[in-house]
Amino acid sequence: MARRTFRIAVAAALALMSASAGALAEDILSLPNLSYRSGPFASTGAPLMNGQRDYMAMINERDGGINGVKLGYEECETGYSLLKGVECFERTKATGIVTQPWSTAIALQLLSRSNADRIPILTPGYGFSAVSDGQIFKWAFNLPASYWDGVSMILRYVSDGNLEALRGKKIVLLHLDAPYGEDPIPLLRSLADRHGFAFVPIPVGIKEMQNQSAQWQRIGVENPDLVLLWGWGTMNAGAITEAVKVGFPMDRFIGIWWSGHDGDLKGVGEAAKGYRSLSWSAPVSDSRAMQDIKKYVLDPKRTEIGEGEFDWVFYQRGVLISMFTVEAIRVAQEHFDSRIVSAEQLRWGFENLKLDEARLAEIGVTEMIAPFATSCEDHTGHSGAWMLEWDGSKFVKQSELLQADQAVIVSLVEAEAKKYAEANRPWAVNDGCAP
Known part of the structure; x- marks a missing residue:
């Protein structure tokens, strides 16, 4: 092959x-x-x-x-x-x-x-x-x-445009242990401090991508209100498969655009229905x-x-x-x-x-x-x-066009x-x- x-x-x-x-x-x-x-x-x-x-x-x-x-x-x-x-x-x-x-x-x-x-x-x-x-x-x-646009858009989406609604909640970032997965962390830390939500980064090493049992045990202990997936390659399929295995609710699981690949979801199929991924393309x-x-x-x-x-x-x-x-x-x-x-x-x-x-x-x-x-x-x-949602066989648009709050991003940039x-x-x- x-x-x-x-x-x-x-x-x-x-x-x-x-x-x-x-x-x-x-x-x-x-x-x-x-x-x-x-x-x-x-x-x-x-x-x-x-x-x-x-x-x-x-x-x-x-x-x-x-x-x-x-x-x-x-x-x-x-x-x-x-x-x-x-x-x-x-x-x-x-x-x-x-x-x-x-x-x-x-x-x-x-x-x-x-x-x-x-x-x-x-x-x-x-x-x-x-x-x-x-x-x-x-x-x-x-x-x-x-990626900072992506962080802003996801949080505005889950909070209906008011990040103060996240105060007292807990957000986990399940991310590839590499510069790609680390890039959103500075903005998430800043927004957590400003809006009073708990932020927990959980890295996944390249050798752990297909076996994330330890990470999902940690997620079970943390019991977050939202898990953000910053995965790539086999890490995506591994994370979604493990989420299904432990019964984590798909409506509390959202990926960045590189974690919304049809091929990663095909193997899980109907079990991953409701998983969402932010995407600048449709x-x-x-x-x-x-x-x-x-x-x-x-x-x-x-x-x-x-x-x-x-x-x-x-x-x-x-x-x-x-x-x-x-x-x-x-x-x-x-x-x-x-x-x-x-x-x-x-x-x-x-x-x-x-x-x-x-x-x-x-x-x-x-x-x-x-x-x-x-x-x-x-x-x-x-x-x-847009927020795309897995319907069991394909990704479909689930939201109107979302925009990042540049006012909170520009100073960090x-x-x-x-x-x-x-x-x-x-x-x-x-x-x-x-x-």
């Missing part, structure tokens, strides 16, 4: 980069992706990478690329390893005009050298939340929403973009995906992630009057995205994502998100961004944001 997956990935990359005899003479933009189709996170990594790959393949097949320039989607396998991630970055940075670390730990490692490497770091919906501060983090983007399989992927890529067998994957949250989120890059390239091409954009120009494109309702409709992704825009000061955009810059001096800020 691993060998077959490798062959498919290689074939897909070759197909994206060249389909004609004169392919070597074509204009191609190198768009590396530090993927993981192997290791403990492969089950969640694969559909995300497939969605990204297939959207770019569709643009190449349907439109001939962007203004005649083909998209050279390339994967470098990391297995979610920090060491391999850095190796992949070093291998691809000479020609790549963007990098996607696909790991908060790898993203932090690259962030420390971003001003020197001068390549945009795209961490869509993950990574260090403080990179929202575009003046400090010139090269990093975590659009369309950060699957809309009959949207024009999705149907064009089916027409131009999947039906002709130019790539392959797993059974049912087309309708999954993660596959369609991967589609949207590639849409971000495609739109940033379009914006940069127009602004700089250049078909072949550089890494510096693409950075400007990511910084000047305006994905309003009209543009999302033109792209064909209406209702798949909420409108948002980035700027020199704001590298996130804060699109908002400013403080953590400033702290990072001071710890990594000399640190070059984005002078373009100066008034």
Whole structure:
């Protein structure tokens, strides 16, 4: 199976980069992706990478690329390893005009050298939340929403918009024992102090992901009013399976967007009915973009995906992630009057995205994502998100669009961004944001 997956990935990359005899003479933009189709996170990594790959393949097949320039989607396998991630970055940075670390730990490692490497770091919906501060983090983007946005939206949702209603309650954060799982902790501690709820972080090591009995015994002792799941890969399935096993109520169990993967819930099925996951993306399989992927890529067998994957949250989120890059390239091409954009120009494109309702409709992704825009000061955009609920067989929208309370987040962003810059001096800020 691993060998077959490798062959498919290689074939897909070759197909994206060249389909004609004169392919070597074509204009191609190198768009590396530090993927993981192997290791403990492969089950969640694969559909995300497939969605990204297939959207770019569709643009190449349907439109001939962007203004005649083909998209050279390339994967470098990391297995979610920090060491391999850095190796992949070093291998691809000479020609790549963007990098996607696909790991908060790898993203932090690259962030420390971003001003020197001068390549945009795209961490869509993950990574260090403080990179929202575009003046400090010139090269990093975590659009369309950060983990701190996610914390705020979840707590506003469960409290009906009044966090004072959480006073006296207890909230557990069941999180991967890694930078990804630790990122929401500063905001949760701050909000707990402000609004008088008890906050209990419970880490899960990578070796414990499939056997969380100790963590759930602790949860049983704590008897929290809410468990937040910041899981990834097999940790998600392990947590949900254990919750069902111990009889923890699903209406008191909510995950961040990376803990809302159809594949993780399929094995539990009806028993996990009512589990919810916040998500800045929503699957809309009959949207024009999705149907064009089916027409131009999947039906002709130019790539392959797993059974049912087309309708999954993660596959369609991967589609949207590639849409971000495609739109940033379009914006940069127009602004700089250049078909072949550089890494510096693409950075400007990511910084000047305006994905309003009209543009999302033109792209064909209406209702798949909420409108948002980035700027020199704001590298996130804060699109908002929906609460999705598992109905026993699939995720469905369970709420209206939720928004984070930026008033409680902005001070933390400013403080953590400033702290990072001071710890990594000399640190070059984005002078373009100066008034």
